[in-house]
Amino acid sequence: MRNPLQEQLLKAGLVKKGKADQIARDQVKARLAKGGAKPPSDQEKVDAARLQAERAERDRALAAERNAQARRQEVLAQIRQIVDTNKVKRGGEIDYRFNDGAAIRTVLVNAALRTQLISGALVIARHGDGVELIPRAAAEKIYERDASYVLLDNGKRSTAASSSASNEGDDFYDQDQFKIPDDLIW
Numbered sequence: 001m002r003n004p005l006q007e008q009l010l011k012a013g014l015v016k017k018g019k020a021d022q023i024a025r026d027q028v029k030a031r032l033a034k035g036g037a038k039p040p041s042d043q044e045k046v047d048a049a050r051l052q053a054e055r056a057e058r059d060r061a062l063a064a065e066r067n068a069q070a071r072r073q074e075v076l077a078q079i080r081q082i083v084d085t086n087k088v089k090r091g092g093e094i095d096y097r098f099n100d101g102a103a104i105r106t107v108l109v110n111a112a113l114r115t116q117l118i119s120g121a122l123v124i125a126r127h128g129d130g131v132e133l134i135p136r137a138a139a140e141k142i143y144e145r146d147a148s149y150v151l152l153d154n155g156k157r158s159t160a161a162s163s164s165a166s167n168e169g170d171d172f173y174d175q176d177q178f179k180i181p182d183d184l185i186w
Helices: 004-012 017-033 042-086 111-119 136-145 156-165
Strands: 094-100 103-109 122-127 130-135 150-152
Touching: 004 017, 042 122, 042 130, 042 136, 094 111, 094 150, 103 111, 103 130, 111 122, 122 136, 130 136, 136 150
Parallel strands: none
Antiparallel strands: 094 103, 122 130, 122 150
């Protein structure tokens, strides 16, 4: 495609078509000779390939981090939904104390809920800033996703871990003189 001035000169008959094409080719050669599009050297090619590989690696790392964060959010949403759908209505006048990390927390329960908590039929799970009582079946679903959301489990999970870890030191206390009374509430 030619510029408008060349078109006007051709229409007026002041310039021949072959001469206009020759001038256009000469202008392109002059631009290339000035350094407009010189071929890249081997070092530049290597640098460009290395830079492209670094960018691709960084993009993969960012994508993996975003995917991990999205997966974590999905798991948290599933845990919230499990606790919301399975929480047991609690209420009562008995303080039930349990460990939450380094702190001791208290939940008010009635005698039936306390018995179920002690037997392991109910489990205390973290829910937002508070805690909720949920049945063992729901706790198993939470264990599959993230066990750190279950704060108190007097059932099979905690007894299996504690019995294997404390067998050698507890033999002395297994005697009859160190039995804990059934009505002890701390």
